Amino acid sequence: MSNGVKQILVVAGDDKVEALRMATGLTLLDDAVRVAVLGDLDETADDVQLQLESLEFADVPVERLGNGPESYKALAGMMIQSDTVFMV
Numbered sequence: 001m002s003n004g005v006k007q008i009l010v011v012a013g014d015d016k017v018e019a020l021r022m023a024t025g026l027t028l029l030d031d032a033v034r035v036a037v038l039g040d041l042d043e044t045a046d047d048v049q050l051q052l053e054s055l056e057f058a059d060v061p062v063e064r065l066g067n068g069p070e071s072y073k074a075l076a077g078m079m080i081q082s083d084t085v086f087m088v
Contacts, residue, residue, distance in 0.1 A: 009082040011075065013038045019088035020051035020062075027058040031083075035062040038076055055065040 008031050012019030016037060026033045035055065039080065042048055055062055063078075065071035079085050 006035045006083040009085045010035045011087045015088050024054045034062050037064045
């Protein structure tokens, strides 16, 4: 992990909309932000669409993961590669 640009991972689990909002706000920093969504995400909701559009505009990758063992393995790998992890 470097002293320059930090790798920030936001894990959207229980409060997905709030996690997306946090990730959008973190784009104001000069650090690399990425989002991992655990489980379903209601993309028809207006507040979710707004945050996803903002994240897409900021080139923040949003990865959708299920709730199975392979998803948790992928999430563990993302966490290891990150300097900071927010679980919301």
